[in-house]
Amino acid sequence: MRNSTSAANNLHDHEITTIHERQLQLRPEFKKVFHVKIQKRKKLFQHLFYFLFRLAAFINFAALAIIIYFILSNGLNAITWEFLTKPPVDSMTRGGILPCIIGTVCLSICSVSVAFPVGVFSAIYLNEYAKQGFVLRVIRLCINNLAGVPSVVYGLFGLAFFVIYLEMGVSIIAGALTLGIMTFPVVIGSTEEALKAVPDTYREASTGLGATKLQTILRVVLPTALPGILTGGILGISRAAGETAPVMFTAAVFFSPKLPSGIFSEIMILPYHIYVLATAGTEIEATRELQYGTALVLITLVLSMNLIAIIYRAKLRKKTKI
């Protein structure tokens, strides 16, 4: 028994050697024909994909550059002190956009103060407390679907629910609540992301020192996740500031000579103002410059809000440094 196995082993060994030798002999030819071909194809693919990736990245950059150039070159002439500090006059064919700027800022701040706490609290619940299971899956499904609803649907919902049913009228609060619901999945998403990035070892360390779950969350998890959570806030603000559809039925009006006086005021906002000038005005062509000027202000506003938050976030990150 033993002998025969070892004999078989020997035979096996022998075969292996011969195959090996044969391969070695063939090698040079392989190299010449086959190998070179493969090498060439590999190289070609390398170059091709490298080029594609680079092109895609470049298109990205080019798109932003073109947009900014286009808006700057068309709208820069419209930007005057008067444009920034006066309300529109003469059926909005002249004058400024002050009410729109103030309206947009108010609306963004209000909608983030709705979406941010609710979003952060939900994310904490989902990530730190909820047990994996059916209920959690249903909640997640709802959030994902909420993120997929077209913005004009939010507008109609806001009109029906906040403006009419809850009798808020067309007002900042109705618009802020509508926008809040819309940006809420964005905030949840980035907050959860940030909470997941907090290593479990921090939670263990805190628990091991005799901290309650709430203390652990408030004193260790949230401070560590704060930079990431703020990103959610930033995304929320930018989204809210630029939206038209959800607010045109709920908060924004065509024209309002007064500045907003409280959360129940109706307001003018930048994106809707552009929309009105470009489609429904009496002098669409004559107000082109005003349209681009307004767009320029809107973009500047959104970008500078982002910038402030990004700088703040970078500062925080330096302090906690994970």
Added chain:
Amino acid sequence: MDKKLKIRSKNLNFYYSQFKALHDISLDFYENQATALIGPSGCGKSTFLRCLNRMNDLITGIRVEGSILIDGKNIYDPSIDVVSLRGRVGMVFQKPNPFPKTIFENVAYGLKIKGIKDKNLIAEYVEKSLRAGALWDEVKDRLNNTALGLSGGQQQRLCIARALAVNPDVLLMDEPCSALDPIATQKIEELIHDLKKSYTIIIVTHNMQQAARTSDITAFFYMGKLIEAGKTDTIFTNPALKTTEDYITGRFG
């Protein structure tokens, strides 16, 4: 040499869902002694250690049978306050895990969650704990720097100091030196030696020399069972069982 009984594990069984990780563990720990838990990877040392301050409670689907008495009280009794238990039974983890806060804030953390507000008192405790953790001299000039800037060995001593700050009776250490170089390891071993005077210490280690150097009692685990426990000298020179001898001498498998 009459030592006072501190912890008594009685017929402890532990399950991760269906998987039985600990089988009928009965083991005593005495005050002012260091006990080393040794055994091959996966034998349940960490699981057992984490039973002693109920850290396993964080994992879903676990089940515990039997009892663990600390100062005569069963810590698995429903009436026990788990949070204050963890204050009495401190833990140091395998990987140093300081919070992304300053050195001072790390040590002060346990005090603050206890509700201590007096700034002077906190500063006093922080200094005392850092001294006890043999780290004070190295960090006293940079208490407000982030703890993540410390070396691995310093971080681990910071974690020990942080655990000491809440003034526990028992200190659990799960392979505290496995991520450290020999010099840092030696520092921590010396520290364990000092800490023994005031704490009950239980240390998991894969390093036989370390177990021999630091502990008074050694317990050998194998496949979720406690195989043999006794005076460290005896276990290392004259173990009662063949399995223990094989493991200690490295003839395992």
